[in-house]
Amino acid sequence: MSSKIEHYPGRFKFVILLLALVVGVIVWMLFDRHVLNNTFLKEQGDLRSVRYMPIPAHRGMITDRNGRYLAVSTPVISLWGNPKELINIPEEWPKLATALEQDIGVLSDRIKNNKDKEFIYLARGLDPDKGESILKQKIIGVYSLEEYRRFYPAGDSVSQVIGFTDIDDKGREGIELAYNNWLTGVPGRREVLKDRRGHLIKDIQVIRPAKPGKDIQLSIDLRLQYLASRELHNAIEEYGAKSASLVLIDVKTGEILAMANQPTYNPNNRAALKPEEIRNRALLDAFEPGSTVKPFSMSAALATGRWKPTDTVDVRGGKLRIGHYTISDVSRATILDLTGVLKKSSNIGMSKIAFDIGAEPIYDVMKKVGFGDSTGLGFPGEGAGFLPVHRKWGAAETATLSYGYGISVTPTQLAHAYATLANNGVSLPLSLIKRNDVPNGTQAIDPEVSKTVRRMLQSVVEDEGGVFRARVSGYLIAGKSGTARKTIVNKGYGENHYRAFFAGMAPASNPRLVMVVVIDDPTKVGYFGGLLAAPVFSKVMSETLRMMNIVPDNLLTADGSIARTTN
Missing domain, CATH: 3.90.1310.10 (Penicillin-binding protein 2a (Domain 2))
Structure with a gap:
């Protein structure tokens, strides 16, 4: 049986045409991708090579x-x-x-x-x-x-x-x-x-x-910062204190030259860092400043015109009863002039002056020198402290305000206030950044009043019976010590827990520098500011004055008399 072979020329041509069409499409796509629209391939290539x-x-x-x-x-x-x-x-x-x-x-x-x-x-x-x-x-x-x-x-x-x-x-x-x-x-x-x-x-x-x-x-002088940090460390060791802070300000520019705290930490090795060591206590921690605010209460009294430096206050008995509240003095003074009130740090004397002029003038001065407000340094977490205001001031609130209880300030705020007093009552904004130009200040305290209070503070340190531990050889010092009981959370004032302060300026004849020293919770030697904080002030201020080549204003001449100069 013979087989019959059939031919389909139409099918064969269709297959050839289809293959040619597929090849043509492929060629066109290659041409399009590589020549006409090659952006996609370039991007994909770059993703695998260009970074x-x-x-x-x-x-x-x-x-x-x-x-x-x-x-x-x-x-x-x-x-x-x-x-x-x-x-x-x-x-x-x-x-x-x-x-x-x-x-x-x-x-x-x-x-x-x-x-x-x-x-x-x-x-x-x-x-x-x-x-x-x-x-x-x-x-x-x-x-x-x-x-x-x-x-x-x-x-x-x-x-x-x-x-x-x-x-x-x-x-x-x-x-x-x-x-x-x-x-x-x-x-x-x-x-x-x-x-x-x-x-x-x-x-x-x-x-x-x-x-x-x-x-x-920064405005900080590293030499002075080293010095301050060293002396604070020594003070903590000697007094068994919990912590200590120091702030040093250039009165003429408002620049902070040193701001030291102890204990501190090494930022290059923070493996064993404790959270409390990070805190800049000089700017963040607020406390009741005690007697260090009395110069501002005294400024308010002098500014009213009702009081003169020679006026006297009867402080006999050492105790003053106000309702259920008793004000006590450490010293056994009887009659004090206004300088004596500061020198003996008489709470009774300061309270009686405050009762006479009222709380409002004292509040106004404290507000003007910066208490209750941030210093404006822009430091993270900076404390503003607390300055109470009452619609009606009672006797107890008036008294405690005048001698530094019931309010709170940071060491930097306190230093700023003393810098204002040292600068003839002109308050300059503080700065942690070095300044090329001194900004305009505001007149917070009458110039004559500030000069009078400075002379009184000079007597507090330089006169017989004054805070001799704060003195600096060759220079006149004006300042005020303070001691305040510490409050314990939910317990009120703690037994045997204190802060010791000293705030001062030098040279007193024409102040250039202001320094505040705070010793927190000392457990050895004592707890008074004149005993613990004043020596730290003296050591740091003495070296600072010499490093900055500030002219002495309290030198002895060949015949033993004092040759006092002004800068």
Whole structure:
């Protein structure tokens, strides 16, 4: 049987035409993708080869008023890993853990737990030499980033003012936080070529250069800061105190030259940092200032015209009963003039003067010198203290206001008030930033009244029976000591818990410097401000006056008389 072969020329032509059409479409698509509309392929190619890497920008420097470094940024290397690559080479994990000085179990768990991710930090802030030595081992999936780490050359002496940055170089405390936007730089961007493993092949170009942060020059003098910090540390050790603070102000400019606290911390090693050590007590902690506010109550009395320095007050008996409240004096004085009221620190004398003039004039003076208001330094968490105001002032409220109870101030507020008194009653805004020009101040106290009160405060220190521990050889000192009982939370005033203060100015003939010293909760030697805080004032002020080359105003001549000069 013969087979019959049939031919279908139409089908054959259709198949050939279909194949030609498919080939034509493919050719057209290739032409379109590679010639006419090649953007997509270029982008996809770039995603697999061209990368844009950030260029780190270092943080601005912080210096003291003389240009000494307080905070600088140093280059470091941070290592990161690609878990998708590392998961395939478990045999390399022990070597990597050893190089990173990490526990192999912890590192293994991190890689396994992040095996679907492409980025984890392995170590941050490494010394460049150490980072490079790890990279030289060429472990697949280990890469590096350039970063900066903050370093604080002054260590713990100024740490509570400067603060610190976190692992991402962002300010977290102090000046670092307050001026974070100013100090932070703007990272740059550069275009590079990498292979599929992420290795750098070629640095193509800088798209945007990094812009470093701006520098800040503080008003702090590092020499004086070291001195203040050292003497406060010695005082805590000697007196068994809980803490201590010191604020030093340039009267003529309003600049803060030193702001020290103890205990403190090392910002370069915060492994064992305690939260209470971070706090800048000089700006954040408010307390009842006790007798250190009596000069302002006295200023109010003199400003009314009802009282003169030669007027006297009867303080016999040592106790004054006001309802259920008893005011007591430590001294056994009888009749005191106004200087004597300050010199003997008589609560009874100050209260009787306050009863005569009323609380309102005293409140007005305290408000004008800055009590109850922030100093405007912009420091994070700065305390404003508390200045009470009553629609009607009772006798007890009037008395306690006049001698420093029932109100609260920070050491910086108290120093600011004394600087106003020292500056002929002109209140200058304070600054932690070095000033080139002195701002305009406001007249808070009458100039003649402030001069009169300064002479009275000079007698408090320099006269026989005065606060002799605050004296400085070759200089006249004006100031006032104070002692206040501490309040315990939910318990009122604590038994045997005190704060000791001394606030003073020098040279008294033409004040240039004001200093406040606070000793908190001493447990040895005693607790009076003239006994504990005054010696610290004397030591720090003595060295400060000499470092700043301020002309003495209390020198002895060859015949033994006193040659007093003015600056």
